[in-house]
Amino acid sequence: MQFDEVIRSRRSVKKFDSSHAVTDEELKDLFEAVVLSPSSFNLQHWRFVVVRDPATKAKLRKAAFDQEQVEAASAVIAVLGKLDAHEDAAEVFGGTAEAVRNAVVPMINAFYENKPAARRDEAIRSGSLAAMSLMLAAKNMGYATGPMIGFDPDAVSGLLGLDDQHLIVMLIVLGKQVGELRPRASRFGTETVVKLERLDGAGLV
Numbered sequence: 001m002q003f004d005e006v007i008r009s010r011r012s013v014k015k016f017d018s019s020h021a022v023t024d025e026e027l028k029d030l031f032e033a034v035v036l037s038p039s040s041f042n043l044q045h046w047r048f049v050v051v052r053d054p055a056t057k058a059k060l061r062k063a064a065f066d067q068e069q070v071e072a073a074s075a076v077i078a079v080l081g082k083l084d085a086h087e088d089a090a091e092v093f094g095g096t097a098e099a100v101r102n103a104v105v106p107m108i109n110a111f112y113e114n115k116p117a118a119r120r121d122e123a124i125r126s127g128s129l130a131a132m133s134l135m136l137a138a139k140n141m142g143y144a145t146g147p148m149i150g151f152d153p154d155a156v157s158g159l160l161g162l163d164d165q166h167l168i169v170m171l172i173v174l175g176k177q178v179g180e181l182r183p184r185a186s187r188f189g190t191e192t193v194v195k196l197e198r199l200d201g202a203g204l205v
Contacts, residue, residue: 001140010135011184013144014069016175022052022074026141033137037130041108042092045085045126046169049078049160056159063155064171069146074175078156079131080166081123086112120167127169134172144177 027050039045051057052075061070070076082088089108093101112119135145148171156168191203 006136006139010139011144011181012146013173013175013177013181014067014146015177015179016069016072016074016144016173017178018072018175020074020176022143022174026143027075030134030137030141030143034130034134037126037133039126039129040122041086041089041104041111043085043088043108043122043126044092045082045123046130047080047082047166048130049080051076051078051160059159060151060156060171063159064148064151067148067150069173070148070171072175073146073173074143075173077134077172077174078160079127079134079169079172080162081120081127081169083116083119083123083165083167085123085126086119123167124169131170131172138174142176143174146173147171148173 031048034048035044035046037046051060054071057071057073057076060076061067064070086108089105090101093104096104112122131147135147138145151168151171153168156171162168189203189205191205194204195201196204
């Protein structure tokens, strides 16, 4: 599929074929693309939990305010942000030249140490970049997706066994779409959302 077709045809879907199963092989192909997403210092803050078990999806549905797509989707993917990703710097840069490693690793640790807000911001930022990659890659594979923030994070964290160093950036439901989509919601024009040179500059027309 051409990129223009992928990005213009991707939609947030809520109706899925509950009989369709996504395979390990398909997930492997999907995530091998997703992990190429950018992240601050290449720390790769993202982690993912893929839920396909029907019983767990039923529990997640309850934690997501009874939204049916959670149970009907082939998989529910929890996109997580790793709050202590800076501690992985030595491993991330383990294959680089010693001089580079000795310069970069302490710099990264100093950048994030004792800065919980910065660590949280970066976990969400990097997780969001990976989430968009996931939705576009899934569309290219013929799968529909829908990002979700409508859930009880404490309940979902408990169901997924998360610790205090992993926050939920969003849930993404993935599967085969059924039914007709509603017309695409309106979008602001580029003249509204893109300003040239300054926020009070001319809009892009």
